[in-house]
Amino acid sequence: xxxxxxxxxxxxxxxxxxxxxxxxxxxxxxxxxxxxxxxxxxxxxxxxxxxxxxxxxxxxxxxxxxxxxxxxxxxxxxxxxxxxxxxxxxxxxxxxxxxxxxxxxxxxxxxxxxxxxxxxxxxxxxxxxxxxxxxxxxxxxxxxxxxxxxxxxxxxxxxxxxxxxxxxxxxxxxxxxxxxxxxxxxxxxxxxxxxxxxxxxxxxxxxxxxxxxxxxxxxxxxxxxxxxxxxxxxxxxxxxxxxxxxxxxxxxxxxxxxxxxxxxxxxxxxxxxxxxxxxxxxxxxxxxxxxxxxxxxxxxxxxxxxxxxxxxxxxxx
Amino acid sequence: xxxxxxxxxxxxxxxxxxxxxxxxxxxxxxxxxxxxxxxxxxxxxxxxxxxxxxxxxxxxxxxxxxxxxxxxxxxxxxxxxxxxxxxxxxxxxxxxxxxxxxxxxxxxxxxxxxxxxxxxxxxxxxxxxxxxxxxxxxxxxxxxxxxxxxxxxxxxxxxxxxxxxxxxxxxxxxxxxxxxxxxxxxxxxxxxxxxxxxxxxxxxxxxxxxxxxxxxxxxxxxxxxxxxxxxxxxxxxxxxxxxxxxxxxxxxxxxxxxxxxxxxxxxxxxxxxxxxxxxxxxxxxxxxxxxxxxxxxxxxxxxxxxxxxxxx
Numbered sequence: 001x002x003x004x005x006x007x008x009x010x011x012x013x014x015x016x017x018x019x020x021x022x023x024x025x026x027x028x029x030x031x032x033x034x035x036x037x038x039x040x041x042x043x044x045x046x047x048x049x050x051x052x053x054x055x056x057x058x059x060x061x062x063x064x065x066x067x068x069x070x071x072x073x074x075x076x077x078x079x080x081x082x083x084x085x086x087x088x089x090x091x092x093x094x095x096x097x098x099x100x101x102x103x104x105x106x107x108x109x110x111x112x113x114x115x116x117x118x119x120x121x122x123x124x125x126x127x128x129x130x131x132x133x134x135x136x137x138x139x140x141x142x143x144x145x146x147x148x149x150x151x152x153x154x155x156x157x158x159x160x161x162x163x164x165x166x167x168x169x170x171x172x173x174x175x176x177x178x179x180x181x182x183x184x185x186x187x188x189x190x191x192x193x194x195x196x197x198x199x200x201x202x203x204x205x206x207x208x209x210x211x212x213x214x215x216x217x218x219x220x221x222x223x224x225x226x227x228x229x230x231x232x233x234x235x236x237x238x239x240x241x242x243x244x245x246x247x248x249x250x251x252x253x254x255x256x257x258x259x260x261x262x263x264x265x266x267x268x269x270x271x272x273x274x275x276x277x278x279x280x281x282x283x284x285x286x287x288x289x290x291x292x293x294x295x296x297x298x299x300x301x302x303x304x305x306x307x308x309x310x311x312x313x314x315x316x317x
Numbered sequence: 318x319x320x321x322x323x324x325x326x327x328x329x330x331x332x333x334x335x336x337x338x339x340x341x342x343x344x345x346x347x348x349x350x351x352x353x354x355x356x357x358x359x360x361x362x363x364x365x366x367x368x369x370x371x372x373x374x375x376x377x378x379x380x381x382x383x384x385x386x387x388x389x390x391x392x393x394x395x396x397x398x399x400x401x402x403x404x405x406x407x408x409x410x411x412x413x414x415x416x417x418x419x420x421x422x423x424x425x426x427x428x429x430x431x432x433x434x435x436x437x438x439x440x441x442x443x444x445x446x447x448x449x450x451x452x453x454x455x456x457x458x459x460x461x462x463x464x465x466x467x468x469x470x471x472x473x474x475x476x477x478x479x480x481x482x483x484x485x486x487x488x489x490x491x492x493x494x495x496x497x498x499x500x501x502x503x504x505x506x507x508x509x510x511x512x513x514x515x516x517x518x519x520x521x522x523x524x525x526x527x528x529x530x531x532x533x534x535x536x537x538x539x540x541x542x543x544x545x546x547x548x549x550x551x552x553x554x555x556x557x558x559x560x561x562x563x564x565x566x567x568x569x570x571x572x573x574x575x576x577x578x579x580x581x582x583x584x585x586x587x588x589x590x591x592x593x594x595x596x597x598x599x600x601x602x603x604x605x606x607x608x609x610x611x612x613x614x615x616x617x618x619x620x621x622x623x624x625x626x627x628x629x
Contacts, residue, residue: 079465079474080505087503088519094503263568 025104026139027070027304027311028078032103034125039133041100042310046107047122047141049115051284055142056253058286062296063107063139065287069300077312094312101310103134115144122148126279130156137307140283142253146238149281150177153236160278161232163225165265166240167256168192169207172199181235182206184228186221186268187213187243187260210243210260218264222271229271234278237306239269241284241299249298251290262298269302274309331374333430334615336393343394346424349621353398354413354432354593359406359476365596369551369607370398370431372597373614376607388615392622396420399429406476410439417443421588426621429591430614434463434550435476437591438483441546444589445487451588454494454542455484456535458578459550459594460501460520460569464492464511482511484546496538498578499523499553499570520553520570523578532581544586549575549617551595551610572609579616587621 025031026044037043046063071078076085077096084095108121122138126149129136138149153160154177161181164170167189175183175196183205200207206228213221229235242254248261260268285299304311332338333351344350353370374395399416402408417440420427429440445453463481465474481495488494496516504512516538518531539545555569595610 076503076505079478080507082506084506085503086506086509088500088509089502089521093506 024067024071025102026067026137027074027102029102029104030100031106034105034128034132037103037129037132037134038100041134042102042137042307043105043129043132043134044102044137044139045105045125046139047118047145048107048109049118049141049144051142051253052115056286056289058251058288059140059142059253059284061287062141062283062285062299065293065296066139066282066285066300066303067104069293069296070304073297073300073304091316093315095315096312097310107139119144119148123152126152127156130279135277135310136279136281137303138279138281140281140285143240143283146240146281146283147174149279150174150236150238153279154178154181157234157278159233161228161235162238163228163235163272164238164240165243165260165269166238167210167242167254167259168240169196169200171196175199175203175205178203178205182228182232184208184225186225187265189243189256189259210245210258213260213264213268218267221264221268225268225271229275232275234276235272236278237269237272237280239280239282239299239302239306241282241295244295244298249290249295251286251288251293251295252284253286253289254284262294262301265298266302266305270305270308272306277307277310280306332395333370333374333428334388334393334611334618335390336395337390339394339396341396341419341423344396344420344423344425348392348394348423348425349428349618350394350396350420350423350425351428351430351618352396352416352420354401354429354436354591355398356401356403356409356436357431357433358403359409359433359435366431366433366551366594368431368597369593369595369610372607373430373592373595373611376611388618389622393618394425410436410442413439414442414446417589418446419443421447426587427589428614428617428621429589429593431595432591432593433477434459434548434591434593435480437480437546437548437593438487440589440591441484441487444544444546448544448588451544452489452494452542453544453546454496454539455481455488455546455548456496456498456539456582457481457548457550458498458553458570458575459548460499460552461550462497462500462504462508462512462517464497464508464515465505466507466511494542496535498535499575501569520568523570523574524568528574528577532578535578536581536585539582539585544588545582547582547587547590547617547620549590549592549613551593554609572612575613576616579613579620582620585620590617590621592617 048060050057050060086093108118126136138145159180162178163184165186169192185207187210188207189210241252242256243260245259246255287296355367357366358364421444463478465478485492485495492514498518499520501520553570592614597607
């Protein structure tokens with residue numbers, strides 16, 4: 001298997017499609033080594049890790065599933081001879097931006113037996129991408145990818161704000177990472193540990209539960225996200241797919257009853273589009289647990305909605 | 318052939334909505350003939366819609382009993398599945414076309430359940446062969462236009478993506494004889510341009526307040542034809558019946574909306590209809606999608622039954 005980069009003893013490699021070919025890069029981005037990354041671009045890499053027991057496994061297949069689903073979501077662009085599409089609902093025309101808007105570095109593999117090494121690799125790679133003036137987009141994997149990537153980002157830029165889509169509030173350790181920036185937790189649901197809740201509430205932080213989003217409507221929540229972003233500079237986005245309701249999207253190790261619907265999820269992430277992003281990490285997509293494929297399609301659609309401002313330009317019809 | 322033992326004769330068989338089984342000889346202009354289409358792999362989607370006929374037969378029989386509808390079952394005949402040659406697309410289209418023509422020749426209406434949309438040109442081809450003088454319009458409920466350009470040559474796109482273009486080329490007025498209802502999401506600019514002559518109604522418009530005005534427009538359009546080829550793809554539905562997430566900018570239709578549209582069609586002549594694209598393998602949460610599709614099938618039968626809209 002061709003190696004794209006060697007990093008801290010870890011290999012980054014594109015995944016085989018099982019037919020002798022390689023799966024396409026996320027959003028059909030070019031598979032490249034980190035040295036080719038250009039400033040201002042989106043730089044994707046995957047972390048094929050499963051949760052430690054007793055967590056349900058399957059997230060190691062997340063990066064590959066997200067890549068495939070992203071290409072499927074963008075299929076109308078690729079089918080169009082002019083590369084442009086019409087959004088019938090919003091009455092706009094969209095065209096993918098030309099040039100090197102994104103790169104895909106492949107996956108960090110062999111995570112199961114070398115979690116600590118993988119953790120370091122994620123941090124090193126994130127730093128390398130940030131040093132090149134690009135935006136890291138990490139496809140998990142379990143929470144390992146998020147922990148390491150966020151630490152690297154907050155180390156490089158402590159003022160960065162964080163929007164976190166997850167069913168749980170972050171642990172006090174994670175909250176402490178957001179030292180000078182603000183934190184917005186979206187889709188929190190169910191029982192939460194008191195220290196974690198207090199640690200979020202005591203800082204410059206806000207929580208929007210999935211119940212409040214249901215009660216007050218998605219548009220209100222979108223306005224809140226936009227008004228949060230208006231006060232921030234570069235913002236990091238952490239998407240834990242466990243935020244989705246299990247009845248709608250079962251492909252995640254977390255069981256979340258009363259979570260966000262895929263429609264709410266994608267729409268809320270669309271509110272981030274166009275804002276300056278410091279980095280994006282998406283975790284806990286376990287495609288094997290969702291035979292209908294709703295979870296990876298919702299994940300890919302949400303991610304594409306969030307980075308839409310980087311990906312395409314829009315024109316009113 | 319040896320006659321089956323009595324025990325075998327009494328085994329109940331699941332048929333579409335509890336209809337009796339029959340052959341071409343049993344069909345008259347008073348009948349709706351129902352058949353399954355066990356073929357879906359030319360369309361470019363993972364195969365699964367081929368199993369829809371089987372599931373609707375099982376689910377539809379129970380649904381029919383449970384809802385207690387006063388369906389005039391004496392008008393319904395299950396004529397078994399259409400013969401197909403799964404490895405030979407051209408031969409499959411020919412043989413499907415031939416079989417459809419023979420059914421419609423009897424004067425019966427033909428309802429095809431299962432399979433995918435890519436075989437719809439063969440179905441319409443059979444109807445046109447049986448009724449060469451008829452002026453057909455295509456009324457399609459689907460989330461996709463499938464109007465990619467078709468210049469008489471097969472392209473490298475999945476067959477389904479050019480199917481509406483193929484059908485339009487068979488109709489006298491081209492795309493003007495096509496109505497597309499329930500379309501949503503992103504379409505290529507080229508497809509959007511091709512749709513300029515069609516009657517196009519998005520899913521959002523159908524879900525909105527102006528549905529009665531849309532239906533009036535639709536009926537006005539349909540009255541320009543002597544017969545309607547009605548094609549419903551399960552992908553028009555929201556959620557469970559489709560294989561992927563419905564996006565917020567493009568949510569699908571509830572089954573009730575589809576049923577509501579079908580109820581408005583009772584005075585049209587619908588000699589042939591196709592209920593395609595339902596993939597029961599993806600209905601893992603139970604039978605909700607199959608029941609929704611079966612309910613749409615029941616409504617289709619109502620729209621096609623004699624007395625509602627005689628073939629002109």
